[in-house]
Amino acid sequence: MRKHWLLFTQTVTIALAMLFIVQTLKPELLPTAARSGVVTLYENQTQSEAQPSTAGLSAAAKKAMPTVVNIFTSTIVETHPNPFLNDPRFRFFFGDQFDSEPQSSSSLGSGVIVSVDGYILTNHHVVETADQIEVALADGRTAKAHVIGSDPETDLAVIKIDLPGSIPAITFGNPELSQVGDLVLAIGNPFGVGQTVTMGIISALKRDHLGLSTFESFIQTDAAINPGNSGGALVDSRGNLIGINSAIYSPNGGSLGIGFAIPASVAKKTMEQIIQTGSVTRGWIGAGVQELTPELSESFKLGDLKGVLITEVIRNSPAAQAGVKTGDILTEVDGKPILGWSTMLDTVANLPPGKIATIKLMRNGKLKTLAVEIGKRPIPQNQVK
Numbered sequence: 017m018r019k020h021w022l023l024f025t026q027t028v029t030i031a032l033a034m035l036f037i038v039q040t041l042k043p044e045l046l047p048t049a050a051r052s053g054v055v056t057l058y059e060n061q062t063q064s065e066a067q068p069s070t071a072g073l074s075a076a077a078k079k080a081m082p083t084v085v086n087i088f089t090s091t092i093v094e095t096h097p098n099p100f101l102n103d104p105r106f107r108f109f110f111g112d113q114f115d116s117e118p119q120s121s122s123s124l125g126s127g128v129i130v131s132v133d134g135y136i137l138t139n140h141h142v143v144e145t146a147d148q149i150e151v152a153l154a155d156g157r158t159a160k161a162h163v164i165g166s167d168p169e170t171d172l173a174v175i176k177i178d179l180p181g182s183i184p185a186i187t188f189g190n191p192e193l194s195q196v197g198d199l200v201l202a203i204g205n206p207f208g209v210g211q212t213v214t215m216g217i218i219s220a221l222k223r224d225h226l227g228l229s230t231f232e233s234f235i236q237t238d239a240a241i242n243p244g245n246s247g248g249a250l251v252d253s254r255g256n257l258i259g260i261n262s263a264i265y266s267p268n269g270g271s272l273g274i275g276f277a278i279p280a281s282v283a284k285k286t287m288e289q290i291i292q293t294g295s296v297t298r299g300w301i302g303a304g305v306q307e308l309t310p311e312l313s314e315s316f317k318l319g320d321l322k323g324v325l326i327t328e329v330i331r332n333s334p335a336a337q338a339g340v341k342t343g344d345i346l347t348e349v350d351g352k353p354i355l356g357w358s359t360m361l362d363t364v365a366n367l368p369p370g371k372i373a374t375i376k377l378m379r380n381g382k383l384k385t386l387a388v389e390i391g392k393r394p395i396p397q398n399q400v401k
Contacts, residue, residue, distance in 0.1 A: 057131055057284070058187040060256045072253070077201055077213045079255030082154045083129045083186035084248055086205040087138055087161075087175075089146035126204035126248030127151065127175065128257060130284075132185045134177045135291060137283055138247030139262055140166040143173050151177050153184075154211055165290035168396045169230035169298075171262055172283055174290045186249060189256030191235065191279040194218055202239040202261055202275065204248025214240040216273070223276060224358045228263050231361065234276040235259045241275035250277040259283075299367035300393035301375075302333020303340055307357050316345060317381065322355050323347035326377070338388035341379065348376035365393065 125142035129135070136151065143149060149161040159177040166173035177183075198218045206212050216239030224232040237250060241264050250259035259277030266272050289296045305324040306312075312325060326344040329336050340346075346354055350373040354360045367373055369392040376385050 058185055060187050060189050060254070073199065073201060073215060076251060076253055076255035077203070080186060080201070080203055080249055080251045080257070081211060081213065082184040084154065084203045084211060085127045085129060085136060086152040086208075086211065087125045087127045087136075087142055087247060088150045088152070089125070089143060090148045091145045092147050124205060124208050124244050125246045126244065126261070128247070128249045128260065129153075129183060129185050130188075130257075130287065132183050134179065134183055135164070135287070136161065136175045136177065137260055137287055138173050138175060139260065140168050140171045140173045142247045143175060144168075149175060151175070153179075165294040165296075167286050167290065167296045169296070170278060170282060170286050171229045172260065172278060172286045172290075174287050186251075186257045187255070188280050188284060189252050189254075189258040191258040191281050194221065194235065194252070194258055196220060199253045200237055200239055200258070201251050201253075201255075202237065202241050202245060202248065202277075203251065204241070204245030204261055206240075206242035206244045208244055212245075216240070219274070226263075226276070228276065231282070231365065232358065233279060233282065233362075234262070235279055237275050237277060238273040239275060240271040240273070242271045245275075295395060297369065298365040298393040299369055299371070299390040300333075301335040301338075301340075301364055301388055302330035302391065303335040303346075304328030304330075305346065305357055305360055308345070316378075318345065318378070321345070321347060321378065322353060323378070324354055324357055324360050334388050334391040338375070338386045340375070340377070340386065340388070343379070344384075345378040346375065347378060347383075349373060350375075364390070 125138060127136040127138035130137050143163055143166065149163070150158060151161045152158045157179060159179050161175040161177045164174040164176050196218050200216055200218055202214045202216070204212065216237050218235060219238050220236035223234040223236050226232055226234065235250065235258065239250070241261050245261050246263070248261045249257055250261055252258050257280045259279055260283050261275065261277050263276045264271055265274035286296055304327045306327045308318070308323060308325055313319070313321070323345045326340060326342055326346055329340055329342055346360060348354060349360065349363045350367060352363050354363065367390045369390050371390045372387055373390055374385060375388055376383060378384070
């Protein structure tokens with residue numbers, strides 16, 4: 017009996033060791049757990065390393081390029097039929113030459129393979145109106161893709177392809193550790209010319225109030241980003257993903273060295289919710305706010321107090337039920353100071369619906385503390401499902 021037990025324990029130990037080795041070196045050989053919403057992601061665990069020289073950027077490009085794809089979308093556009101087409105006399109003389117058929121319009125963009133399971137991150141606006149999506153990998157393979165879900169409020173979408181053989185996946189970096197002046201590469205398919213890599217630096221961090229999306233905390237870069245780059249990768253000098261290219265500032269459609277990317281940390285969090293549930297769930301209290309200008313602070317005699325002015329309280333919303341009123345100065349939510357409009361929006365959105373949160377505000381010169389039950393943020397009407 018003891019001999020059999022020893023043989024069993026040795027077999028289990030060897031099996032677990034082999035599983036660990038395969039999981040570490042060749043995770044794509046294991047059965048995927050995507051059905052339960054879990055995907056295989058590669059993440060860089062390095063906290064701080066000196067940047068390589070510019071000459072070493074070829075290694076970063078070589079690492080990231082296979083994971084960036086070209087996305088071709090087509091949309092069926094219904095034409096308005098001629099009102100005389102159903103008139104028998106009109107058709108007798110002119111036949112069917114005026115019959116209108118649906119026309120197809122196409123557009124292009126880029127995407128980043130984030131999982132060996134075939135999940136691809138791109139922009140919401142790339143696939144928003146698409147009836148058909150085709151993905152071209154850097155190795156020449158092509159595949160049809162379908163939309164898993166999208167989030168217009170961050171301009172992110174997740175699509176999926178199914179291909180035989182191994183699928184390369186990018187490694188997620190740490191955009192929180194990025195600094196202004198860091199070298200970056202932008203990879204995408206500008207103007208449909210094919211996969212292109214451009215180099216630049218991070219010009220600014222946490223750019224907001226641009227009017228590009230609801231939740232904004234963009235990485236700004238001077239790496240050339242042009243139409244067709246949308247949804248492509250912004251990678252650091254080691255080839256790790258730090259952003260999803262989203263928009264450019266340009267009056268004529270060309271790159272002027274002002275491009276914006278969604279931080280990879282935001283993209284990863286959004287992607288995981290979309291894969292698991294098909295959409296993104298955020299907290300909501302139903303209050304409109306305005307930034308506190310120096311003039312408003314002086315009129316309310318706030319001194320150095322930071323916060324936002326409540327300009328609207330939606331009827332029967334969580335804020336209304338908690339007793340929040342127009343004219344209140346919101347200073348804190350769930351223990352976090354509110355420094356501005358974007359801080360308030362992000363703080364509330366990150367709270368789970370149903371949570372009882374404490375908010376602090378100033379009303380008529382007096383500080384008040386209220387308890388509010390966080391609601392669920394309404395889903396935008398143009399969300400792709």
